[in-house]
Amino acid sequence: MSNESNTPTNFIRQIIEKELAEGQTKIVHTRFPPEPNGYLHIGHAKSICLNFGLAEDYNGVCNLRFDDTNPHKEDQEYIDAIQEDVRWLGFDWDDRLFYSSDYFPKLYEFAVELIKAGKAYVCDLSAEEVREYRGSLTEKGKDSPHRNRSVEENLELFEGMKEGMFEDGSRTLRAKIDMGSPNINMRDPALYRIRHGVVHHQTGDAWCIYPMYDFTHPISDALEGINYSLCTLEFEDHRPFYDWIIDNISVSCHPRQIEFSRLNLEYTVVSKRKLTQLVDEKVVNGWDDPRMPTLAGLRRRGVSPASIKEFSRRIGVTKVDGTIEMGALESCIREDLDRSAQRRMAVLNPLKVVITNYPEEQLEAISAPNHPKNESMGARPINFGRELYIDRDDFRESANKKFKRLVLDKEVRLRNSYVIRCDEVIKDEAGEIIELRCSYDPETLGANPEGRKVKGVIHWVSAKEGVKAELRLYDRLFNHPTPDADKEKHFLEHVNEASLTVIENAVVEPLVATEEAGKSFQFEREGYYCVDKDSTVGKPVFNRVVTLRDSWAKIENSN
Ligand code: ATP
Ligand code: MG
Numbered sequence: 001m002s003n004e005s006n007t008p009t010n011f012i013r014q015i016i017e018k019e020l021a022e023g024q025t026k027i028v029h030t031r032f033p034p035e036p037n038g039y040l041h042i043g044h045a046k047s048i049c050l051n052f053g054l055a056e057d058y059n060g061v062c063n064l065r066f067d068d069t070n071p072h073k074e075d076q077e078y079i080d081a082i083q084e085d086v087r088w089l090g091f092d093w094d095d096r097l098f099y100s101s102d103y104f105p106k107l108y109e110f111a112v113e114l115i116k117a118g119k120a121y122v123c124d125l126s127a128e129e130v131r132e133y134r135g136s137l138t139e140k141g142k143d144s145p146h147r148n149r150s151v152e153e154n155l156e157l158f159e160g161m162k163e164g165m166f167e168d169g170s171r172t173l174r175a176k177i178d179m180g181s182p183n184i185n186m187r188d189p190a191l192y193r194i195r196h197g198v199v200h201h202q203t204g205d206a207w208c209i210y211p212m213y214d215f216t217h218p219i220s221d222a223l224e225g226i227n228y229s230l231c232t233l234e235f236e237d238h239r240p241f242y243d244w245i246i247d248n249i250s251v252s253c254h255p256r257q258i259e260f261s262r263l264n265l266e267y268t269v270v271s272k273r274k275l276t277q278l279v280d281e282k283v284v285n286g287w288d289d290p291r292m293p294t295l296a297g298l299r300r301r302g303v304s305p306a307s308i309k310e311f312s313r314r315i316g317v318t319k320v321d322g323t324i325e326m327g328a329l330e331s332c333i334r335e336d337l338d339r340s341a342q343r344r345m346a347v348l349n350p351l352k353v354v355i356t357n358y359p360e361e362q363l364e365a366i367s368a369p370n371h372p373k374n375e376s377m378g379a380r381p382i383n384f385g386r387e388l389y390i391d392r393d394d395f396r397e398s399a400n401k402k403f404k405r406l407v408l409d410k411e412v413r414l415r416n417s418y419v420i421r422c423d424e425v426i427k428d429e430a431g432e433i434i435e436l437r438c439s440y441d442p443e444t445l446g447a448n449p450e451g452r453k454v455k456g457v458i459h460w461v462s463a464k465e466g467v468k469a470e471l472r473l474y475d476r477l478f479n480h481p482t483p484d485a486d487k488e489k490h491f492l493e494h495v496n497e498a499s500l501t502v503i504e505n506a507v508v509e510p511l512v513a514t515e516e517a518g519k520s521f522q523f524e525r526e527g528y529y530c531v532d533k534d535s536t537v538g539k540p541v542f543n544r545v546v547t548l549r550d551s552w553a554k555i556e557n558s559n
Pocket of ligand 1: 034231264273
């Protein structure tokens, strides 16, 4: 899978390599800066792989920093989940775990420095007035009437803000840049706002003013000695302000902001706000619902960190926004599981088969390989007996030659086992098939039958030993490739009502019934499945990770 040598180059790597070669950069220092207001999703994984990956590849370091300037939306639950997810992906920040809130005292000092230099002022305009004064893309902004307050007055008012003398929304601290700038972000952006009554998860009630993200971010980067501050393209227009802050305060490090395209994935949404809505409105069963594009959801579904890293390697890093097909992620998952998952048998829709010429009480342990292409993965015993289950879909009373499964009066091979012939079909009063009477050919274990060819191979589970299991089959969460890009409809209206199908009465090999949550298998001919944490001793539960491609071709060629 992904490793240093096969990471494709990209424009960021080229910048870094050039600056390392020229000596301008000594140590590559990046950071991953999540806001703890939700769980991480596959889009964040791209950013994590990029930031931590660059540090790894160039022998640098990467910090984990919680960008926690919005306390009313943040929570310790998210802080814990984010750390778990980054670790799960296989990255480590050592002792470099930071919080932007660690810098609140310093940020305050820098704000004072700006005021003293005549580069920031306290403004009494309301939020609405600020918007009016700001102008638009085609219209210049207007100076705030408070723009020319004296340094002394500004210092006094800013201190008053900090001391809690003013109401929420009554005043802000703003940078004094240029209300006529063609870049709206440079029209005296806010640096601090007043927020009473919120308890910050790190700083408690120590502060009633909070720094804005755009002010906090460049300073946090500089204080940590970050040299490559990588963010998504929507921050491109914010870069002049990022640079303005660094240029106008006393810090020695000048980090560089470089923007790359965010990951969008078809048939899902990657925005914490929208994912929060899915959770809050109970469209899904929590952040780790296996249909969610969150790392917690993907993990529970049975997706490995290796396949997420490989996906992130394949999509690459560019400056062009686009939407990646779900199939691209699924291929990575499938390739990984094809290599790593042991094979087992599970019957989703059981139909009983009685082998009439097999002794009543006899059970025969047959050795079945765990992986058709990898002998080193060993073999397991499966018990053949008089009664077993096959899938209803694998039987027809009559069919043409294309149907290479079991047909009345015809033969089929049971995977890893004997060739059987269906002699009789038993039906209930309603005419529904409830049992098949078959006979087996004792000469066909691991050998072709004499004088005839049997092409089809079907899977089965011993009726005596098989364990009843619940299988959860997942489909796309949305019916629309870009659910949140539709101007006409709200994204929730595109939810796929059939995204979860529960199969209550599947039967699985006894061996998988006692596996621990998180372990993945290929149920032959059915798909890749992972043991869910909802499993109990008597009732194992499996999530379908991903379907098989070409399930037929593969199986039939390998027996
Ligand atoms: P969201 O819109 O989901 O809330 P965000 O950008 O507000 O995303 P943050 O917690 O601020 O979420 O993100 C942390 C880092 O992850 C940022 O550097 C951000 O640019 C990056 N990131 C977030 N979403 C994506 C994405 N879809 N693709 C690539 N990087 C992303
Ligand atoms: Mg953000």
